[in-house]
Amino acid sequence: MTAIDQATLLDRARPASDVIDRDMRSTGVATHRLRRVLIHLVHTLWPVAFLLVAWDTWVTVKHLPPAVAPHPGTVLRYVRANPGTFAGDALDTCVIVLGGLLVGAVGGIALATVSWFSSIARAAISGPALVTQCLPVATMVPVLARIFGYNQRTVVIIAALIAFFPVLVFTTAGLRASPPGTDDLFVVLGAGRIQRFRHLAVPSAIPRLLVSLRLSIVAAVVGAMLAQWIMGTSGLGYRLVTAQASFRTAEAWGASLVAIVLSVLLYSAMAALCRLADRRFG
Amino acid sequence: MRATMARRSVAPPPAAEPPAAGRGVPITLDGVSKRFAMRRQRSVDAVSGLSLSVAAGELVALIGPSGCGKSTVLRMVASLEAPTEGQVLVGGRAPAELARSHRLGVAFQDNALLPWSTVRANLALPYRLAHRPVDKARIESLIELVGLGGFEDARPRQLSGGMRQRVSIARSIVLEPDVLLLDEPFGALDAVTRRRLNMELQRIWMEDPVTTVLVTHDVDEALLLADRVVVLSPRPGRVRTIKDVPFARPRTREVTRTPEFHALVDELTAELDLLSQSADHDA
Amino acid sequence: MRDADAPRPLTTVIASVVGSVAIVALWQVVGATEVFGSSISPPSKILDVFLHSQDSGLIQKAALVTGSEALDGFLWGLLLAAIVGVVVVVVPVLRRGVDQLATIQSAIPFVALAPILLANFTREEIPSAMATATVFFTIYVAMVAGLQSASATLHDVVAVFGSSRRQRLLRVQIPAAIPVLATGLKVAMPLAIVGAVIGEWFGVSNGIGPVLLISLRDYEMPKMWAAASATVVVALVLFGVMAFIERIATDRFGGAS
Ligand SMILES: Nc1ncnc2c1ncn2[C@@H]1O[C@H](COP(=O)(O)OP(=O)(O)OP(=O)(O)O)[C@@H](O)[C@H]1O
Numbered sequence: 001m002t003a004i005d006q007a008t009l010l011d012r013a014r015p016a017s018d019v020i021d022r023d024m025r026s027t028g029v030a031t032h033r034l035r036r037v038l039i040h041l042v043h044t045l046w047p048v049a050f051l052l053v054a055w056d057t058w059v060t061v062k063h064l065p066p067a068v069a070p071h072p073g074t075v076l077r078y079v080r081a082n083p084g085t086f087a088g089d090a091l092d093t094c095v096i097v098l099g100g101l102l103v104g105a106v107g108g109i110a111l112a113t114v115s116w117f118s119s120i121a122r123a124a125i126s127g128p129a130l131v132t133q134c135l136p137v138a139t140m141v142p143v144l145a146r147i148f149g150y151n152q153r154t155v156v157i158i159a160a161l162i163a164f165f166p167v168l169v170f171t172t173a174g175l176r177a178s179p180p181g182t183d184d185l186f187v188v189l190g191a192g193r194i195q196r197f198r199h200l201a202v203p204s205a206i207p208r209l210l211v212s213l214r215l216s217i218v219a220a221v222v223g224a225m226l227a228q229w230i231m232g233t234s235g236l237g238y239r240l241v242t243a244q245a246s247f248r249t250a251e252a253w254g255a256s257l258v259a260i261v262l263s264v265l266l267y268s269a270m271a272a273l274c275r276l277a278d279r280r281f282g
Numbered sequence: 283m284r285a286t287m288a289r290r291s292v293a294p295p296p297a298a299e300p301p302a303a304g305r306g307v308p309i310t311l312d313g314v315s316k317r318f319a320m321r322r323q324r325s326v327d328a329v330s331g332l333s334l335s336v337a338a339g340e341l342v343a344l345i346g347p348s349g350c351g352k353s354t355v356l357r358m359v360a361s362l363e364a365p366t367e368g369q370v371l372v373g374g375r376a377p378a379e380l381a382r383s384h385r386l387g388v389a390f391q392d393n394a395l396l397p398w399s400t401v402r403a404n405l406a407l408p409y410r411l412a413h414r415p416v417d418k419a420r421i422e423s424l425i426e427l428v429g430l431g432g433f434e435d436a437r438p439r440q441l442s443g444g445m446r447q448r449v450s451i452a453r454s455i456v457l458e459p460d461v462l463l464l465d466e467p468f469g470a471l472d473a474v475t476r477r478r479l480n481m482e483l484q485r486i487w488m489e490d491p492v493t494t495v496l497v498t499h500d501v502d503e504a505l506l507l508a509d510r511v512v513v514l515s516p517r518p519g520r521v522r523t524i525k526d527v528p529f530a531r532p533r534t535r536e537v538t539r540t541p542e543f544h545a546l547v548d549e550l551t552a553e554l555d556l557l558s559q560s561a562d563h564d565a
Numbered sequence: 566m567r568d569a570d571a572p573r574p575l576t577t578v579i580a581s582v583v584g585s586v587a588i589v590a591l592w593q594v595v596g597a598t599e600v601f602g603s604s605i606s607p608p609s610k611i612l613d614v615f616l617h618s619q620d621s622g623l624i625q626k627a628a629l630v631t632g633s634e635a636l637d638g639f640l641w642g643l644l645l646a647a648i649v650g651v652v653v654v655v656v657p658v659l660r661r662g663v664d665q666l667a668t669i670q671s672a673i674p675f676v677a678l679a680p681i682l683l684a685n686f687t688r689e690e691i692p693s694a695m696a697t698a699t700v701f702f703t704i705y706v707a708m709v710a711g712l713q714s715a716s717a718t719l720h721d722v723v724a725v726f727g728s729s730r731r732q733r734l735l736r737v738q739i740p741a742a743i744p745v746l747a748t749g750l751k752v753a754m755p756l757a758i759v760g761a762v763i764g765e766w767f768g769v770s771n772g773i774g775p776v777l778l779i780s781l782r783d784y785e786m787p788k789m790w791a792a793a794s795a796t797v798v799v800a801l802v803l804f805g806v807m808a809f810i811e812r813i814a815t816d817r818f819g820g821a822s
């Protein structure tokens with residue numbers, strides 16, 4: 001089923017940062033700490049440098065007018081000249097994303113837990129759950145905007161909802177993914193339901209839950225920005241749409257750039273957290 | 283006459299195996315060591331200073347405690363690993379050269395068949411990799427030889443474990459290689475199937491006795507099939523004992539029930555037990 | 566989900582049906598009584614739009630447009646991801662960098678792509694381009710995982726048989742990649758719909774995206790719900806088709822046992 005497939009796919013395709021970590025460990029204890037940090041920085045930052053150079057070349061080669069596509073330098077200078085506005089927007093979006101992720105993840109975990117304990121509940125949501133696996137939630141933003149009104153709360157709700165589904169689907173699958181036979185073993189050993197949940201289901205669910213959190217944080221950023229963009233409330237999405245509407249290209253690209261950096265940073269932070277958790281519980 | 287005859291401690295019984303030497307090329311390992319690099323600049327010596335020669339047309343079984351480097355030796359002969367020290371020669375050439383000219387045959391414990399291909403197509407794979415026209419008649423006769431008539435168009439997943447292993451063996455010999463390398467080909471099978479396939483392998487091999495290295499941890503299997511049994515010491519692997527197997531082929535079930543056979547089994551088993559214990563102490 | 570839990574007892578089936586019906590019923594009640602306001606249209610009204618209103622044809626046409634944009638972008642995504650996947654597997658030095666770039670690309674919020682896409686494509690091309698951008702990562706990951714899914718022993722065997730790099734790719738790696746890739750395609754399919762709809766919001770006039778925005782502006786709730794449902798239906802249908810293809814691929818190319 002989709003959830004598991006996707007989880008295994010993502011697990012198999014180790015994020016590049018994991019690969020780097022491993023390679024670095026294998027370079028041995030002799031490597032100086034400072035040098036390792038430097039190597040890490042180079043490894044992490046070269047794609048960024050590559051993208052900036054590619055962007056600059058592309059604008060130059062295609063002779064794109066600044067109103068269509070500014071040079072990276074222009075955009076970076078613009079962002080540096082207006083640090084306050086962008087920082088404020090980024091903070092706004094960031095808070096919404098984290099709030100949405102928290103609400104969505106707690107909701108997803110709670111529902112997955114309920115459906116683990118109650119087979120009736122599990123069966124009851126199995127039909128809808130099947131649909132949610134291919135539900136294009138992001139396209140529902142206009143509907144949700146209408147239902148909950150044009151305000152900050154709605155943006156959080158949308159981010160939460162969009163983060164909720166992966167967590168629900170992956171955690172539900174994970175809770176039931178204990179190695180074959182262990183469940184019977186626990187029953188034979190006289191473990192109660194609560195004990196089986198704590199010592200069997202939860203440990204098996206954690207790896208999948210971590211994968212889903214990595215997916216969900218990106219989804220939450222997508223949802224939040226989309227909501228801000230459509231409803232014009234606040235944050236980076238709002239800045240992007242207003243700047244675009246009034247042809248302030250550098251500002252629009254700046255908002256876009258800040259959003260991308262924010263999203264990548266949030267993802268990396270989540271991936272790092274997941275790695276820590278994986279080492280601790282995995 | 284085989285070069286190895288001279289070294290035999292027990293004279294072969296009269297009217298023994300046909301004197302016609304088998305096919306294939308000899309293998310020589312000369313002071314071979316293999317060290318695997320590990321994390322944090324540590325390393326494992328899998329094989330150390332191992333020398334062994336296998337005559338053309340001879341079937342040699344490698345046994346030894348688990349982890350003693352049997353597979354590593356076989357992989358070096360198969361060109362899959364390069365020795366850290368020493369030299370491996372197959373027919374006087376580097377193993378990789380033989381692989382490139384499609385003169386090696388292998389089968390592993392894991393059948394490694396193409397899951398999307400039929401039995402027939404799996405047996406055609408070596409031809410295709412060698413850019414040679416597929417010899418349909420040879421494939422059909424091999425399918426008969428390994429007793430899979432009627433399953434030509436089955437996919438591996440429709441076959442039992444034993445049947446897959448037969449396909450794997452058939453694939454290893456389809457091009458009539460100069461050297462056949464088998465790494466616990468029946469390791470994952472139940473005891474009964476294993477006995478049967480041992481007998482079949484003997485029959486198949488006798489049709490075309492080519493130079494063969496068989497890695498196994500089953501003493502009975504080694505004694506049933508091999509001309510010589512080489513016992514490796516615990517890691518790092520080196521040659522501990524070489525035992526000639528004096529029984530004439532075909533070695534029937536009756537032969538395996540003789541006191542002589544049992545005596546050899548007991549002797550080798552005792553030696554393996556001893557080696558395994560000392561390996562445990564090291565660990 | 567693991568099907569270790571034997572054949573489903575009847576109660577489970579009943580519970581599943583009851584659960585689905587209950588949700589639709591609840592939706593109907595909430596929508597009809599308007600306890601949460603008039604924004605939630607009940608299923609009956611949505612069905613009404615499809616069966617009786619003149620918007621029905623409009624929505625169907627829009628769904629087709631969006632579906633074909635999504636499919637178009639999806640195929641481009643498949644092509645790109647397959648090429649990049651093969652290159653990365655054949656030239657492993659590139660792997661780490663490309664992985665990193667792909668991860669960054671996947672973390673980019675759709676909306677932030679707007680300026681870049683607008684500078685590169687015509688507005689009509691943007692939905693497909695956006696769909697390509699949304700599906701690329703998933704397909705790429707599946708492709709690379711698939712190309713590496715053949716067992717190490719199989720690689721060893723064909724190496725000993727004296728195969729060339731090209732032969733290994735064509736005879737082992739690519740066939741082995743097919744079922745994994747099919748799974749990736751199935752997972753990516755609904756994403757393509759999302760990408761296409763959002764791409765439409767950057768300013769085209771055809772498709773489900775504009776219908777959604779216009780009915781949002783005009784406060785035509787049943788029409789909006791109908792359009793949203795049409796998106797789900799398109800996603801479900803395409804997902805179903807991909808699931809079917811996946812079944813065939815797994816059957817034909819999947820591993821032994
Ligand atoms: N690729 C490798 N990298 C690191 N160490 C390896 C590698 N291959 C083998 N080794 C180590 O070399 C030693 C010998 O391994 P090998 O597989 O040859 O043993 P074996 O005799 O075939 O064991 P078994 O009977 O269990 O199959 C082991 O300690 C193993 O851990």
Ligand SMILES: [Mg+2]
Nearest residue numbers: 352353354465
């Ligand atoms: Mg071995």
